[in-house]
Amino acid sequence: MFHFPVTCRAVEVGPVPVPDQRDPEVTRATLEAWLAALLPGATAVRVPHVQTPATTGFSAETLIFDAEWHAGGRQRSGGYVAKVAPTGHQIFPEPRFGEQYRLLKILAGTPVKVPTVHWYEPAPEVLGAPFLVMSRVDGEAPTDMPPYHTGGWVTEVSPQTRQRMWWTGLDVLAQVHSLAVDTLGLGFVDQPSYGATGIEQRLGYYENYLAWGYDGSVPVAEAALRWLREHRPPEPDPPVLLWGDARIGNIMYSGGDLTAVLDWEMATLGQPEEDLAWFLYLDRHHGEGCGVARLPGFPSAAETIARYEQLAGRPMRHMDYYEVLSGLKFAAIMARIGQLFVHYELVPPDNDFPRNNTASQLLARTLGLPPPGGELTVPAPMGS
Structure with missing residues (x-):
C-alpha cells in the first residue's frame, strides 16, 4: 500500500486526507449484511464496529473490523481488514484486486508468510468498488511518513x-x-x-x-x-x-x-x-x-x-x-x-x-x- 512520503519532514505537511470519507455506521451495517449473506448456515452475524482511518495514503482504502457469528454449533469470531479498490484516487491504472486475491490464495500454501485472505467481492454495489477481506495481523510495518530512517x-x-x-x-x-x-x-x-x-x-x-x-x-x-x-x-x-x-x-x-x-x-x-x-x-x-x-x-x-x-x-x-x-x-x-x-x-x-x-x-x-x-x-x- 502506498504511503510514500510527500516530504521527508512529515511535520511540514502532515497526513494525507482520504478524498472520500465513509460513514462508519453505514459501512458497519453494510459489512454485517454482506457477511450474513456470505456465510452459509451462520446465524447471529454481527459486525460490532468498523474503523475507518481519518487519513491514509493515496492507495487502497482500508477498513478494520471485528465480526462474530454462530455456526456449526459454536460461536465464531475474528478480526479482519478489508482492502477496497480505489476509484477516483487510484495510484495505478488497474488495481488488479482479483489478481491480488488469487495470488494471496496461492502464496498461502508456500513459505511466504502472507495474511490469510478469506473473501473477495468483485461487485462494486456493496462498498462502491471491489474489495478483499483478510485476517488482521499483529505487528507494525516500518513507516514511510515519516521515513523510518528519520522517525518512527x-x-x-x-x-x-x-x-x-x-x-x-x-x-x-x-x-x-x-x-x-x-x-x-x-x-x-x-x-x-x-x-x-x-x-x-x-x-x-x-x-x-x-x-x-x-x-x-x-x-x-x-x-x-x-x-x-x-x-x-x-x-x-x-x-x-x-x-x-x-x-x-x-x-x-x-x-x-x-x-x-x-x-x-x-x-x-x-x-x-x-x-x-x-x-x-x-x-x-x-x-x-x-x-x-x-x-x-x-x-x-x-x-x-x-x-x-x-x-x-x-x-x-x-x-x-x-x-x-x-x-x-x-x-x-x-x-x-x-x-x-x-x-x-x-x-x-x-x-x-x-x-x-x-x-x-x-x-x-x-x-x-x-x-x-x-x-x-x-x-x-x-x-x-
Whole structure:
C-alpha cells in the first residue's frame, strides 16, 4: 500500500486526507449484511464496529473490523481488514484486486508468510468498488511518513533488531523468487500486453503510466526512460515471481520478527534483480534521499547484494541498470501522487511537486543529471 512520503519532514505537511470519507455506521451495517449473506448456515452475524482511518495514503482504502457469528454449533469470531479498490484516487491504472486475491490464495500454501485472505467481492454495489477481506495481523510495518530512517518506531529499536529485520526481508525476496511459476500457476501476473520480457514490460508500462498519471511532463523520468531503453541488458534466466513493492515497509514485524508480508499490487514476472534493486532503492530514498544517514544496524547495499547472491546461488547482474529502473518507477509514482494532490485541491495547481520531489531528485542524482529545479518543492496545503 502506498504511503510514500510527500516530504521527508512529515511535520511540514502532515497526513494525507482520504478524498472520500465513509460513514462508519453505514459501512458497519453494510459489512454485517454482506457477511450474513456470505456465510452459509451462520446465524447471529454481527459486525460490532468498523474503523475507518481519518487519513491514509493515496492507495487502497482500508477498513478494520471485528465480526462474530454462530455456526456449526459454536460461536465464531475474528478480526479482519478489508482492502477496497480505489476509484477516483487510484495510484495505478488497474488495481488488479482479483489478481491480488488469487495470488494471496496461492502464496498461502508456500513459505511466504502472507495474511490469510478469506473473501473477495468483485461487485462494486456493496462498498462502491471491489474489495478483499483478510485476517488482521499483529505487528507494525516500518513507516514511510515519516521515513523510518528519520522517525518512527524503527529509530527506537536496537541496531541488532534492525539488522534482523533487514535480513528477514531479504529472505522473503529469496522465498518469493524461488517459487515455481508454472507449477503454482503464477503466470497470470505477467503483463505481456506491454512487452515480451520483464524489462520490456516495465518500460512499456511506465511510459504508459507517465502519460496516464500526470498531465504535465517529468523531464528526469523521461530521461531515465530513454537511458533504460538505450542500455537494456539481456535477461538470460527464466522469469520469476516478483513481489513488486519489495521493501521492509511492506513487512509487518513484532519484536523484530516477521509476522506478515503485505501489498502485492505491483506483483509481476521478471528477473530477481528488479525486486532487489527496489528493496535497496526505497531504503536509499528514506536515508540519502531525505538527507539523513541510515540508521545503525542496517546492512549496506554491497553486503545485501552479496548475501542475496548466496541465497540465489548466482551473481546479481546489471544492478546499476535496475537501480535506474527503480528510480523511474518511484519518480513516476510520485508524479501521480502530485497529480492527485492537485486534483483534490490539496495543493495549488501550479505547485511543482509532481516534477520536483525527493524521488525525482534522487533519480537525477542516480543518473548524474542536474536536480529537477530550484529548491525542493514541499506541497504546503491550500490556504496555508
